[in-house]
Amino acid sequence: MRSWRSTLCVFATTFALTAAGCAHVPKEVVELSYRIGQDLESVHNSYVTLIHRHFDALKQARIDYVDNEWAPVFLKDFIARGRLVDIAKGTVVVSGGAFASPDAGRQATQLLDSVGIWARVATAQIAKKKSDLVDPLNKDETSLTSDVNNAFDQLTRGNATITAHLNSLRKVQEVQDEALQALNLKNLRDSINNRLVQVSDLAAKGLDEVRKADKVVKQVDSFIGQ
Amino acid sequence: MANDNENFMTNLAGQSADAANEALKDRETELLSKTASSLESLRPRVSDKESFDKLIAVIKESTARNESIAQLKQRITDLGKGALAVAKEVAAIAAKV
Numbered sequence: 001m002r003s004w005r006s007t008l009c010v011f012a013t014t015f016a017l018t019a020a021g022c023a024h025v026p027k028e029v030v031e032l033s034y035r036i037g038q039d040l041e042s043v044h045n046s047y048v049t050l051i052h053r054h055f056d057a058l059k060q061a062r063i064d065y066v067d068n069e070w071a072p073v074f075l076k077d078f079i080a081r082g083r084l085v086d087i088a089k090g091t092v093v094v095s096g097g098a099f100a101s102p103d104a105g106r107q108a109t110q111l112l113d114s115v116g117i118w119a120r121v122a123t124a125q126i127a128k129k130k131s132d133l134v135d136p137l138n139k140d141e142t143s144l145t146s147d148v149n150n151a152f153d154q155l156t157r158g159n160a161t162i163t164a165h166l167n168s169l170r171k172v173q174e175v176q177d178e179a180l181q182a183l184n185l186k187n188l189r190d191s192i193n194n195r196l197v198q199v200s201d202l203a204a205k206g207l208d209e210v211r212k213a214d215k216v217v218k219q220v221d222s223f224i225g226q
Numbered sequence: 227m228a229n230d231n232e233n234f235m236t237n238l239a240g241q242s243a244d245a246a247n248e249a250l251k252d253r254e255t256e257l258l259s260k261t262a263s264s265l266e267s268l269r270p271r272v273s274d275k276e277s278f279d280k281l282i283a284v285i286k287e288s289t290a291r292n293e294s295i296a297q298l299k300q301r302i303t304d305l306g307k308g309a310l311a312v313a314k315e316v317a318a319i320a321a322k323v
Contacts, residue, residue, distance in 0.1 A: 155272070
């Protein structure tokens with residue numbers, strides 16, 4: 001039984017090594033990837049808040065324009081065109097869809113009705129102007145927020161996929177380590193990996209030397225050419 | 227009757243609004259320009275979803291393969307236990323024969 005299990009273990013080792021190679025995957029890389037996923041969510045919230053603040057400022061500038069510049073010009077014209085002063089004096093009322101003289105005995109009621117209509121219509125007109133200027137910004141804000149949400153969803157999904165993949169590599173490496181440990185080969189693998197790193201470093205240094213030498217040759221060549 | 231009065235006054239207010247718009251035309255153009263949302267420059271330009279999804283699908287497939295390898299040890303252990311149980315059952319049946 002023991003021998004059968006050992007054989008399977010060797011098979012598992014060979015299979016795992018073939019499948020995942022000998023690269024080292026530190027657990028920190030999984031943790032870093034996971035943290036990036038969490039930080040992405042925080043950056044997302046911050047981004048959306050900035051969008052709302054940006055649009056709030058734009059909308060407020062347009063509302064201020066209506067309140068402080070457009071409404072006074074509109075009201076000045078509407079006070080004259082709507083004969084507010086005459087209505088207030090009681091010399092004219094709105095009756096039958098036109099200006100008319102007040103009916104005897106109903107002056108007070110007609111005056112109140114007319115002033116009420118004038119005020120309601122003026123308020124509605126100012127609100128409509130604000131809406132005309134602010135609605136396009138609301139539409140843009142909704143569209144941009146939706147695009148940003150979709151972009152962050154995509155990034156989060158991509159990062160989660162990478163995190164899961166890195167984690168799976170870690171798991172494979174653990175299985176490899178256990179299998180190699182059982183066969184007393186783990187040190188051999190680590191040793192090979194370390195040697196590969198050393199050779200790679202040496203190759204890099206060698207390349208630097210070659211580059212330096214090439215530069216000197218070019219300088220000498222240029223000197224001779226003069 | 228009340229509606230007639232309301233419509234009459236609304237029509238006058240519309241004329242006043244047109245007059246205000248005309249008087250402030252340049253100022254309003256300037257305001258709209260200064261408070262434009264600059265939507266296109268703010269919109270994030272990320273990879274298109276289709277190619278992104280294709281990449282994710284390939285990585286997920288590879289992840290599943292790795293997970294399967296990682297579960298190998300447990301499966302082998304389970305397989306060993308199963309085989310041992312079957313062997314015991316076979317031995318028990320053989321003893322009865």
